[in-house]
Amino acid sequence: MITQGQNPLLQILKTPSLMPALDIDGWNQVLFEAHMLKLRGRLAHDAEANGLWEKLPDKVQMILTNAKVETTARQRKIMWEVNRVRRALFDFEDKVILVKGAAYIVKGLTSALGRHSVDVDILVARKNLDSVENHLFLAGYGSQILNDYDQQYYREWAHELPPLLHPDRMVEVDVHHTILQVTNRLSPNIELMMAAAQQVEDGIYTLCDEDMLLHSIVHQFVDGTLKGSLRNLLEQHDMMGEFSADPDFWTRFMDRAEIVNFGRPVFYSLRYCQYFLNTSIPADVMRRAEKYAPGAVTLMLMDMMILRVMLPFGDKRSRLSDYLATNGLYIRSHWLRMPPMMLMTHLARKLLRRITFSKA
Amino acid sequence: MNLVPVDAKQRLSGPGLLMGIGPITTRISIEFPSIRDEFLRIYQGYPFFEGPEIIDYYLDVYAKNFFRRYLRPQVAINTLMRDDFAPLPESMGLLSVEMALNWQVAFGCKSHILFHAGVVEKNGIGVIIPAISGSGKSTLSAGLAYDGWRFFSDEFGMLDAETGALHPYPRPVSLKNQSIPVMKEWLGSEDAFSREYHGTPKGTICYLRPPDSSLENMYKPVRPRVIIHPVYGPNAKSEIKPLTETMAFFRLVRSSANYGDIGAPAFHALAKIAQNCIACEITYSSLEEGIRLVNKFIDENIA
């Protein structure tokens, strides 16, 4: 039974077998929210995996087919781009590590199933950036056109080259040398992570399990914007479930989080995965993470903000309150990212550019 | 199941009107009364549902603020699908609606193979008319539709890869510039036409309703048997040029927005069509001549 008063999409994500219980209005709400959160591909996968497809109304099958074809197509494009990057780096000897969506896909993780991914993200040692960039240029990749300020920002402060694109395929390739911007107060020990990276096949590496999960958490709670990132929480939930089949995983994970100083974002991830998705987390792991909890007031504010931004409201046009909530979080992650002085300049320039473009 | 016009108008201005065309159900709301009227006129007789229905796409046509609603009226569109439309003045509102509906299908539909093509049917024979814009496919499709053929579409051919059948998606035909007087003459009356929109980025545009009989049969699919590439030129010599299977195949691929996304099933479906259909390119200098060539090619090649 679909419980009244609780978000139906969340219920369906936790318990796919509830799908046949949805009525037409229920389906419209679920499909609408799933569209906004890029989770339709996930629903399509869940329906098939749980033998529910035939029980769905024809129209729902059609809509989920759209999503399934789209996510499959995107994953194919990503895997092919990885193939082409490998080809471009044919005589490059050092480690090339896939991160984020491309890594989940290559490893066939649960978090890849029905996942909407767009770019290819690779991680290389900082000393190799120029060499990798040259290899890619030789193979026909071009840098996105950016003004000089952004080029400088990327190279000096961010942790990646400006995005590269091959004109034949137009799939964005992001080359990183760390997983947090260099200016961040919590700069991770990237050499540790690169050394621990594991070969998947034919010279393609991915981060080890605990680093992969850490990266997703950091990307969501520290690096990126939090609006509508239920799917990132979902991917963390998936990884926790899959990786914890190894009895040593949690210990390794928490050890790692402490060594690289990510206790706080890990606390948030565990807390919100449990709250939204009923993720099963051993009590002693939660206790260990709670040591990194913020003060009571900060936590309350964070809870309030997260609650409002994880799921969109019913209305399809954004409201002022949404805007404020998400902007609060965007500023928050930028504050963590750059020293305060640089922050003001950067934000001012971004705002100016947005105004200029909208006039065009 | 169908709403009476008074209810349709009320839904359109408020909670949203549910419209079904072929396989697609859209919920539309329009804030401007003038655009509502034009919309209801051109879509008169189309399936409007009482509800509830499962919705494929949402379309919101609104004004961003008081200024844009009353002082310098301008149409804003929300398709929920990352569209990038430059806002048009209220007087061209119907164009915005049509562009948005096209965008949603072109971008969102992956359940059927889409062709940028006209499609018509007669005697159980489906004809695909793929072409780049400006080649005359809309005019030819419309001309055939008002010459005894059943109209499926002038923009979006929809093919079910599994069954190999074409499904109708009969939206109003979008006619441009010279095609407008040609079609008005062909029909002999202006009733089925919208008003003309001048000064659009593409020149003058006018919409033509498909024949009622085509709308009444919009849920009946057909197998494709013929592919015709139209090349209209005011001084062109009439000619029918047969195409090889490979040429037919690649032209179909090139005309399909979602072939790449659908992948292997689309590869097999289009190869099958190329192998089992007769295909040609026709050049002609008048609508009448174009229709004559279409009939000639089919009569001479299909028993």
Add this chain to the structure above:
Amino acid sequence: MVVANKIIHLNDFINTAVFRVTDTACFLWQHMDDAHIIYDERSGHSQALNDFAYEILDIIGEKPCRLSDILATLARILERPLEEELTQQVFQTVAEFDKMGLIEPVKPSGEVSQ
């Protein structure tokens, strides 16, 4: 200068590299009246191959080989030495296959490209 270097680099590469077809199972075929159409499931690309190109892909698909091996096999099949023009065509075809990703270079030790 960079462009010229690029071209020389590519020429040397095609001439010396060992190529192979990763997995023929990824190729779907449709044989039309005048061409063979190949669909590569990994890239989603469709391409028309004439008999000549089809033959060359078949040779590489059989076992990893160099350009010189392909030329030798063709000479054997045709029972005559190959003209310059034909050799050029083979070169272009192999370069094109590499560009489309239908074939890929193999590391000399036998490992696949990194």
